[in-house]
Amino acid sequence: MRICSTNLGIGGEQLLTIERASDEGLRAGAYAAMRIFNIDDKEVGACGNATRCMAYLLLEEAGKDELVMELAGDVVQCRIRAAPMEVSVTLGPISMDWRKIPLSREVDTTHLPIESGLLTDGVALYIGNPHALFFVDQLDKVDMGRYAPLVQSDPLFPEGANVGAAEIVDEKTLRLVVWERPGTLTKACGTGACVAAYAALNRGLVTSEKIAVHLPGGKLVIELLDGDKVRMTGPVAFCCHGFVEGGK
Known part of the structure; x- marks a missing residue:
């Protein structure tokens, strides 16, 4: 583009x-x-x-x-x-229904049958876009540029997926990195932070319904609400403004 x-x-x-x-x-x-x-x-x-x-x-x-x-x-x-x-x-709402995500076949979305390096035992979720989320012991040791594209292009995800790796810091804090569609390592992923907090609580890895998610670009606070919805709070910053002119 x-x-x-x-x-x-x-x-x-x-x-x-x-x-x-x-x-x-x-x-x-x-x-x-x-x-x-x-x-x-x-x-x-x-x-x-x-x-x-x-x-x-x-x-x-x-x-x-x-x-x-x-x-x-x-x-x-x-x-x-x-x-x-x-x-x-x-x-939201966040869904873990394999048809909604969508996946190419029915699988247990709470324990995905996909492995790529340190990315194992993942969770598939949908929040307006598809996500594959993996919990890891040490986030800094995960080479997302090497392992995430293999998950993203797996036939299980006919529309691809945003691939996240999350480390549990404590009962109300996560660290997260996300390899986004169409194939970039992003410094911030709001929907990725939302599904990471949701999946962590679903697995019992955190106990709080208000979770701080630290990404390379900064911190987001995710509050889990009724009806599988989430409230995401974080800062915005002004960069620049201008005009787009037509042309060939």
Whole structure:
């Protein structure tokens, strides 16, 4: 995608668009709708950090502390927290149904039949996009560039998957790295943090329903809510602004 190319401008991992909410979204009180495109030109149904960034822009434009945004036919609750540039969004529900993720065949999604190096005994989850999450003893010893692509391209995932490796620090803290679709090691993955916290509680590896997830790009706080939904809170930062001109 040329707009995201670092050779032409600032570059980016995704392209986001702001659009008028659908009639259904408007009835639900949506201020606007967002669409998300990866650098391989494919539209995706969710991105946690992109949602927080867009939420901040819309909250600033509307002059509100709270609003509703439409994303992939669903509505997302967005809110400015105590800190001026800290935003929370409610995402989900999270599903572990193999058909929803989707997987190519029925398997136990709580213990995936896939191994790649130190990535073993994984969990498959869906939160608007597919994830394969693996718990590891020492995160720094996991070569994600070597092992994650083998999971991502496994025939079990017909649409690919975001591959995460998580280390349990204590009963309310995780460390996480994520190899995202279409094939990049990202410094931050909001939906990855959400499913990591959900899977950790599901396995009994943590006891708190409010979990700090530390990624290379910073910390997110994930609160597990009723109905398999999660509230993600984290900071946003302004980088730059400009215009995109048409051309060949």
